[in-house]
Each structure stands twice: as structure tokens, then as C-alpha cells.
Amino acid sequence: MAEPIGVASGLLTLATFAFQSSITxxxxxxxxxxxxxxxxDLEEELEALSGVLGSLTETVGAATDVDLSALDLPLRRCGNACKEFxxxxxxxxxxxxxxxxxxxxxxxxxxxxxxxxxxxxLLAGYKSTIIIALTDASLRKSSVTAEGxxxxxxxIKTATDDLEAHLQSIDEKLETVFGHTVGESDLDTTELRLIKxxxxxxxxxxxxxxxxxxxxxxxxLTTRRSGSPGSTDPEDTLPERLTTEGLQECKNxxxxxxxxxxxxxxxxxxRLVTKSRTAMxxxxxxxxLTRLRDEWETARQCxxxxSKAGVHLKENITTIDNYATGDAIQFMVSTDGKVVHGKNRGLGWRTRQVGGHLSDVSLQQLSRDMSSPRLENTGTEDPSSRSNTERPTETQREASGHFEGRYGVGLKLTSPHSEGAKAKRGFD
Known part of the structure; x- marks a missing residue:
């Protein structure tokens, strides 16, 4: 336990340093x-950066189980950049x-x-990276809205594009420095070309x-999404399990x-920086040159x-968009604890919907129950196909309108005094 606490303590020191440097x-x-x-514009960016760094400092200081160690280098560069500027x-x-x-x-x-x-x-890149790291850590413990x-x-997309453009700019500046400082001898020129x-x-x-x-x-992701909610076997087959393990080994x-x-x-x-320093x-x-070299490494880290946050977003959040008409049963559930967001849109005359977090067993049982004849035969008649031969009286229409306004259309139940009911009692 000493090591995580030590890492958190070092990160808290860097976060505090960056926070104070931005305020100064x-x-x-x-x-x-x-x-x-x-x-x-710079003032607004500094104010926003200070707010993000303040939140980071509070998070790191309050929780030792959140791994934000990847922010070590960006925080150090952020603090130094503010101080040096x-x-x-x-x-x-x-x-x-x-x-x-x-x-x-x-x-x-x-x-x-x-x-x-x-x-x-430059500061905006640091700020976006910190926000993404904080959000990535938060998503592993809490849910989020579809809009969020x-x-x-x-x-993530915008920050990645901006950081890649920034990295390209740093690369070009380093190339310029190396071209001016590396010796013009044949040996130096050959070495520079080989390194490039x-x-x-x-x-x-x-x-x-x-x-x-x-x-x-x-x-x-395709393999995970191909499973059927009503599957009777919650475990992967041996070939699927071997394939999944093999793919993960490839990724590792x-x-x-x-x-x-x-x-x-x-x-x-x-090596290039060392050769350039000797000529400066x-x-x-x-x-x-030192700043450019550090910023090059920081940009790659950011x-x-x-990139990792984008992968985690794909792995931990499932998007579902259900659309159905007529007589339909819609499921929007998570059986593995992952965040689910989406829509269940049913425009039919009878739509049954299920949403939330359920176990595999509960989902399978619920699927069987909702597909059982007992539920299917409850009001199976389409309201549009009902006979219009029995016209309701004015009083009935008024009562029906009052009921429908409060509770919906509803389903008409068979009266115990109807002919069908009497005939049924005659057989008893």
C-alpha cells in the first residue's frame, strides 16, 4: 500500500505546483x-486551467485509489511553462x-x-488532457448521460487533433535546430541523416x-455485441474464449x-539534442532546446x-437505439455493469420495454416471461381492428374520455354478465 500512497503524494505535489504556477x-x-x-484570451484560459487544476488537486488529495499517474509529465511541464512564461x-x-x-x-x-x-x-492542451484523464477515471465508477x-x-477527438498538430510543430522546430547545430562534416551529416x-x-x-x-x-467489440439477450448459455464457448484470449495477448x-x-x-x-548542445x-x-525536448515528450504522453481514454470509452459504455412498431418487446439492459445509454422507442399499439442493469439469469428469465403466452394474450387485439357495431352512449363517451385523459386508452375487460361469461358458466 506504501507505493500507491507514494505515487499519489508525488502527483499531489505536481498538481499543487501546476495549480499555484497557473494562479501566479x-x-x-x-x-x-x-x-x-x-x-x-490568455486570462480566460488561465482561469479555466486553474479551475481544472484545482479539481485535480482535490481529487488526488481525497482519493488514493484513482490512478492518474500518467499526468505526471504533463503536470510538470504545465507548471514549468506557467513559471517560465x-x-x-x-x-x-x-x-x-x-x-x-x-x-x-x-x-x-x-x-x-x-x-x-x-x-x-499550449495551456489549452494541458487543460484538455487533465479533463480527459479525470473524466476517464470518473466513468469507471459512475454513470453518465448520453449528452455527456x-x-x-x-x-477526446478535438484534443487529440490539437495535440497531434502541436507535436508536429515541435518536431519541425527540433528539425530546424538540429539542422543548424549539427556539424557540417560528412560524418555528422551522415549520422544526422541516419537518425532522421x-x-x-x-x-x-x-x-x-x-x-x-x-x-x-x-x-x-463486435464479438461482445453479437450475443443474444435470450441466450440460454451465459458462458462463452471454448473457441470464443480461446479467440478472446488470443486477441488480448496480441494487444498486450x-x-x-x-x-x-x-x-x-x-x-x-x-542523441540529437546532445549533439546540438555541444554546438550551442x-x-x-x-x-x-531543453523545453522543446521536454514538450515533445509531454505531447506524446498527452x-x-x-488514446487510452477513447478505448476505455468504447469498452465501458454501450450505446443502444431501439425502435419498434406494432406488438414489440424492447430490451435496453447491461449484464456486465457497463454504462448503457440510448433510447427505447416504441410506436406500436402495444410495446413492452425493459431497461437497467440485470444479471444474465434475470434477463433470460424476464425475456421468457415477457414472451410467454400469458402475457402475449393480454389484449392481443389491435385497437384499430375492434368492431364499431356497439356505439357508446354520450355518458359512456364522456367517461371514456375522462379515463383516457388520465390513464391512457386501456383494454376493455369482459363483463361477468356478458353472454360469453354466461355460456362459460353453463359448462361449469
């Missing part, structure tokens, strides 16, 4: 009088005279080569692993392979968090 930067920006639109603001204002009432050089601010809008987008699932799915080729090859292999893993996920093997490839990619970047003399250039 927000206060620094607020202390200046001139706030053009891009600065106001605040230092850049201070330096820039000092060069402009140091007055917080007259400072107007926001456009001159640069962080890792980007302007203030680029920095705001859609919003969450859209957030290795990076491209590694990236391609990672894409293959990701595509194959996604394909296995789709096969597994792919995950290990991807982890090794990621490690190799990191080593290649480190400026402390500022060295600091920028993309991984989003």
Missing part, C-alpha cells in the same frame, strides 16, 4: 493595465521600462518560438501498432512493442492519455 501567472498578467484581446513577461517588461501601467509589448513575447496565442494553445458521453467523445531515417521508420512502426490495436478493439504484445518503440524514439531525440553557446538557446 494569472496574477502577473492581471497586474498589467493594457490588455488587448489576445491577453484577455511569467519570467519572460517580467524580462520583457523590464526591457520596456518596467512600468506595469504602460507596458504594451505583448506582441514581442515569445515562448519556444511561439507568440502569446501559441502559449495559450457525446461531449466527452468530441473532447530511424525516426521516420520508428514513427511508421508505431502507426502500424496503433492501427492493428484499433482493429483488434473493433473485433472484440503490441502495447509492449509500442512502449519499446517509444523508448527508442526518445533515445534518438536525446547561448544559455537561452540551450534552455529553448496523446497517449487521450
Amino acid at each position: 501567472l494569472y496574477q502577473t498578467v492581471q497586474s498589467f493595465q493594457f490588455h488587448p484581446k489576445r491577453v484577455r 511569467g519570467q519572460e513577461i517580467t524580462k520583457c517588461s523590464s526591457r520596456s521600462g518596467g512600468s506595469r501601467t504602460s507596458f504594451r509589448d505583448w506582441a514581442k513575447l515569445r515562448y519556444m518560438g511561439d507568440d502569446i496565442d501559441g502559449f495559450r494553445q 458521453v457525446k461531449i466527452y467523445r468530441d473532447l 531515417e530511424e525516426r521516420m521508420s520508428t514513427q511508421k512502426c508505431l502507426q502500424i501498432c496503433a492501427q492493428l490495436s484499433d482493429h483488434i478493439d473493433q473485433i472484440q 504484445s503490441l502495447a509492449l512493442t509500442a512502449a519499446k518503440l517509444e523508448g527508442y524514439m526518445k533515445d534518438l531525440i536525446d 553557446t547561448s544559455e537561452e538557446e540551450l534552455a529553448d 496523446i497517449g492519455i487521450c
Whole structure:
């Protein structure tokens, strides 16, 4: 138990650091009088980021059973980015005279080569990643509305797209730095070319692993959804079980392979960074290179968090959309504890619906009961086919309208004094 507590304690320290850094930067920006639109946008982003970091700090501090260790690197980078950008603001204002009432050089601010809008987008990536990680952990313990699932799915898609664009930008900046700093000798040029080729090859292999893993996920989901609610055998057959185990082993093997490839990619970047540092003399250039290298790793980590959250969403939430007309029985249930969201839409003259969380045995019994002749023969006559020969009186129509308005159409029961009932008693 000591290890999880230690991990949670370290994560809480990082979350607190990032939270305090974001607040400090927000206060620094607020202390200046001139706030053009891009600065106001940054203030809004910082305020939103602080709120998310505050929620994360509370969650980590209150619950030790929530695994958010993947946020370690993003939180460290988020805290450092806020701290370093605040230092850049201070330096820039000092060069402009140091007055917080007259400072107007926001456009001159640069962080890792980007302007203030680029920095705001950087913070937005951290914020989205933290929200996704928190939601992913929450979905494993609680339910969510259909609208919430859609919003969450859209957030994962948007965040992934933005992070991939950010990673591409970081890659391009690193390539530029490497091209300028690596020596021009034949040996250095050859080594740089080989490392670039290795990076491209590694990236391609990672894409293959990701595509194959996604394909296995789709096969597994299709297999899970192919079962019939009325099946009499709740256990998988031996071939199905062997296939499921084999697919899972493939996924585990792919995950290990991807982890090794990621490690190799990191080593290649480190080799290039090391060679570039030997050619740099400026402390500022060295600091920028270190930030780019850390941000490259952080962006890949954030993309991984989003990817895993998307997989968990597919695995743990089932979507059902039932539509039926006429005489129908509709089921929208979960037998494995997973979240279910969807619709049971019945437009027929008699529709029976079941929804919720049930065991396999209960669902099978309920399916048999609802399909039994006893229930099927209850009001089997379609209201539209009823005879109109017996016209109700005005009083009956008024009473019927009052009943229907409160309780619905209903079904007319046979009177004990009817001819059919008398005939039946005659046989007794």
C-alpha cells in the first residue's frame, strides 16, 4: 500500500505546483493595465486551467485509489511553462521600462518560438488532457448521460487533433535546430541523416501498432455485441474464449512493442539534442532546446492519455437505439455493469420495454416471461381492428374520455354478465 500512497503524494505535489504556477501567472498578467484581446484570451484560459487544476488537486488529495499517474509529465511541464512564461513577461517588461501601467509589448513575447496565442494553445492542451484523464477515471465508477458521453467523445477527438498538430510543430522546430547545430562534416551529416531515417521508420512502426490495436478493439467489440439477450448459455464457448484470449495477448504484445518503440524514439531525440548542445553557446538557446525536448515528450504522453481514454470509452459504455412498431418487446439492459445509454422507442399499439442493469439469469428469465403466452394474450387485439357495431352512449363517451385523459386508452375487460361469461358458466 506504501507505493500507491507514494505515487499519489508525488502527483499531489505536481498538481499543487501546476495549480499555484497557473494562479501566479494569472496574477502577473492581471497586474498589467493594457490588455488587448489576445491577453484577455490568455486570462480566460488561465482561469479555466486553474479551475481544472484545482479539481485535480482535490481529487488526488481525497482519493488514493484513482490512478492518474500518467499526468505526471504533463503536470510538470504545465507548471514549468506557467513559471517560465511569467519570467519572460517580467524580462520583457523590464526591457520596456518596467512600468506595469504602460507596458504594451505583448506582441514581442515569445515562448519556444511561439507568440502569446501559441502559449495559450499550449495551456489549452494541458487543460484538455487533465479533463480527459479525470473524466476517464470518473466513468469507471459512475454513470453518465448520453449528452455527456457525446461531449466527452468530441473532447477526446478535438484534443487529440490539437495535440497531434502541436507535436508536429515541435518536431519541425527540433528539425530546424538540429539542422543548424549539427556539424557540417560528412560524418555528422551522415549520422544526422541516419537518425532522421530511424525516426521516420520508428514513427511508421508505431502507426502500424496503433492501427492493428484499433482493429483488434473493433473485433472484440463486435464479438461482445453479437450475443443474444435470450441466450440460454451465459458462458462463452471454448473457441470464443480461446479467440478472446488470443486477441488480448496480441494487444498486450503490441502495447509492449509500442512502449519499446517509444523508448527508442526518445533515445534518438536525446542523441540529437546532445549533439546540438555541444554546438550551442547561448544559455537561452540551450534552455529553448531543453523545453522543446521536454514538450515533445509531454505531447506524446498527452496523446497517449487521450488514446487510452477513447478505448476505455468504447469498452465501458454501450450505446443502444431501439425502435419498434406494432406488438414489440424492447430490451435496453447491461449484464456486465457497463454504462448503457440510448433510447427505447416504441410506436406500436402495444410495446413492452425493459431497461437497467440485470444479471444474465434475470434477463433470460424476464425475456421468457415477457414472451410467454400469458402475457402475449393480454389484449392481443389491435385497437384499430375492434368492431364499431356497439356505439357508446354520450355518458359512456364522456367517461371514456375522462379515463383516457388520465390513464391512457386501456383494454376493455369482459363483463361477468356478458353472454360469453354466461355460456362459460353453463359448462361449469
